[in-house]
Amino acid sequence: MMDINRIARPDIVAMAPYESARSSAVADGILLNANEAPCTLVAEPNWDRLSLNRYPAPQPAKLRHRLARLYGVAETQLLITRGSDEGIDLLTRVFCRAGKDAVIECPPCFGMYKIAATIQGARVIPVPRLSEQGLTIDYPSLARAIKEQPGVRLVFLTSPNNPTGDLIQRAELEQLLNACEDRALLVLDEAYIEFCEADSASELVAQWPQLVVLRTLSKAWAAAGLRCGTVIAAPVVIDLLLRVIAPYPLSTIAMDAALQVTAGSIAAGQQQLLATISAGKTDMLAFLQTCEWVKEVWVGEANFVLLRVPDAKALVEWCADAGIRIRDFSSQALLENCVRMSIGNNAEITSLKSTLRAFEERL
Numbered sequence: 422m423m424d425i426n427r428i429a430r431p432d433i434v435a436m437a438p439y440e441s442a443r444s445s446a447v448a449d450g451i452l453l454n455a456n457e458a459p460c461t462l463v464a465e466p467n468w469d470r471l472s473l474n475r476y477p478a479p480q481p482a483k484l485r486h487r488l489a490r491l492y493g494v495a496e497t498q499l500l501i502t503r504g505s506d507e508g509i510d511l512l513t514r515v516f517c518r519a520g521k522d523a524v525i526e527c528p529p530c531f532g533m534y535k536i537a538a539t540i541q542g543a544r545v546i547p548v549p550r551l552s553e554q555g556l557t558i559d560y561p562s563l564a565r566a567i568k569e570q571p572g573v574r575l576v577f578l579t580s581p582n583n584p585t586g587d588l589i590q591r592a593e594l595e596q597l598l599n600a601c602e603d604r605a606l607l608v609l610d611e612a613y614i615e616f617c618e619a620d621s622a623s624e625l626v627a628q629w630p631q632l633v634v635l636r637t638l639s640k641a642w643a644a645a646g647l648r649c650g651t652v653i654a655a656p657v658v659i660d661l662l663l664r665v666i667a668p669y670p671l672s673t674i675a676m677d678a679a680l681q682v683t684a685g686s687i688a689a690g691q692q693q694l695l696a697t698i699s700a701g702k703t704d705m706l707a708f709l710q711t712c713e714w715v716k717e718v719w720v721g722e723a724n725f726v727l728l729r730v731p732d733a734k735a736l737v738e739w740c741a742d743a744g745i746r747i748r749d750f751s752s753q754a755l756l757e758n759c760v761r762m763s764i765g766n767n768a769e770i771t772s773l774k775s776t777l778r779a780f781e782e783r784l
């Protein structure tokens with residue numbers, strides 16, 4: 422079994438974690454240990470219910486329980502964070518020594534892996550996707566980089582990927598996990614997994630300590646404003662991340678709202694949302710097929726599509742003039758003249774389609 426502590430930063434492994442007033446399980450009785458106010462100043466029932474004069478639990482038990490059930494893992498295998506963005510940051514800080522260690526990413530991919538690594542002073546090793554093969558991952562080069570590049574501590578992969586939308590299959594994942602053995606963690610970012618039929622890899626965490634899965638309430642749970650993500654990993658990884666996370670990272674209000682958006686009563690609404698987005702995507706793709714000026718479409722498995730067009734800047738500006746924001750990816754390697762469009766609601770899709778039609782008429 423891989424010894425995670427051998428690849429983590431030795432100073433973090435050696436550090437005694439900070440003990441906040443709420444880090445012990447005992448938080449009842451007369452609370453005079455955190456210099457809080459004894460009452461709130463707003464006479465409103467909701468404020469009473471939330472006890473906002475008190476610091477929140479560092480990892481609220483009820484939400485941990487809820488997320489563990491939702492993702493099918495043990496509570497000891499998860500850490501609640503301020504979005505997946507914070508999970509990415511914590512992993513980079515715990516596993517990469519500045520000026521020494523490295524992370525691997527497969528661009529084009531989500532931009533925060535590189536940002537987090539750069540902030541931490543870690544080297545970023547890109548293993549670019551294959552442009553001749555639809556921007557799919559170059560698995561042989563990736564496995565080679567994991568095994569041969571010095572100091573690799575984290576391998577960031579995204580399934581479905583942002584912005585290309587493709588999935589990583591189980592067989593490829595397991596081969597990469599083998600390549601990571603005793604060297605690095607494989608961080609599988611599943612921000613968009615609910616939009617597709619594929620199973621999450623969360624259950625594999627019990628078997629592979631080198632696997633970390635990131636989940637979020639920001640996308641398919643329609644709650645990006647909450648900032649609630651989950652790191653799913655072996656308990657030894659979670660313990661290390663707990664040493665670095667802020668003492669009270671999660672606001673009481675956000676955690677209360679997270680319980681509401683993941684309640685059983687939401688399930689039907691979520692199914693409906695996913696069905697609406699799927700139907701909207703089918704509609705949008707059928708429309709795009711009629712646009713001869715669209716050179717390439719990455720359909721993908723998530724709630725967006727990526728297009729290559731003759732002039733991305735002109736298209737993005739045209740849409741902006743109509744009050745519609747789409748994202749220009751032209752500045753990224755391999756994505757010249759590519760734009761990404763999220764799938765909105767029916768009215769938004771209708772507006773986008775008529776704006777694209779008007780753009781076409783100008784060509």
Ligand SMILES: Cc1ncc(COP(=O)(O)O)c(C=O)c1O
Binds near residue numbers: 579583645650
């Ligand atoms: C692949 C991927 N991971 C993570 C995130 C950020 O998620 P969160 O809102 O949970 O920080 C995004 C946001 O767009 C994303 O595309």
